[in-house]
Amino acid sequence: MYEQLDIFAYLQGQAEEGNQKGSSTATHPLRVGDRIGRLVLGEVETGRITEVVQNGRDFFYRTDRGCFTDSDRTDFAQMEREAEEIRKRHRTIEIDGFDRFLAVEYLPEGQVRKPTHAMAGIFRGMLFWKEECTFQFLKPVRDIEKAYQKKVHDIIHRNWGSRGEREYTVLTEPIKTNRLYWSRHGFYADARYVEVNG
Secondary structure, rough: OOOOOOOHHHHHHHHHHHHOOOOOOOOOOOOOEEEEEEEOOOEEEEEEEEEEEHHHHHEEEEOOOEEEEEEEEEEEEHHHHHHHHHOOOOEOOOOOOOOOEEEEOOOOOOOOOOEEEEEEEEEEEEEEEEEEOOOOEEEEOOOOOHHHHHHHHHHOOOOOOOOOOEEEEEEEOOOOOOOOOOOOOOOOOHHHHHHHHH
């Protein structure tokens, strides 16, 4: 009744299902340099294809914004209209400036080949943060000063056992912020976080 599938058998089934639904991209892959997109809650996430990875009939796209599948789309105007309708059903916030912030750029380490960024900030009495490999968050807190100082400490110190400061450069401007969505967990977060975690 139950059997274990390998990833290629699973992808083969997904491609066949896509073909049955009339997916035109399953037989006509896009090319390097083309744009591709997908809806993430009320946001249109796009990337420029850097590589088409194909295994028989199945393929996916590596882009400058991560990986996309053959079921992702190129009808950007339609996706924008759909995203606008989706946003109407969600509580969102856009940050137009911070009362205070610390934004840093970390030097590349190990296999990471480009600098990464992190930031803590105060916006309308709420704590904003985005650590090196996390989503962006905005949370109402009781003691904003204490919460801000703790997050600043976390950003400039190593989190995995060492108490020393990391190597970083302080930025004079805040990092680019995204439209944030209210989460069922009591804070705002990036669309992808809320889509997955509620």
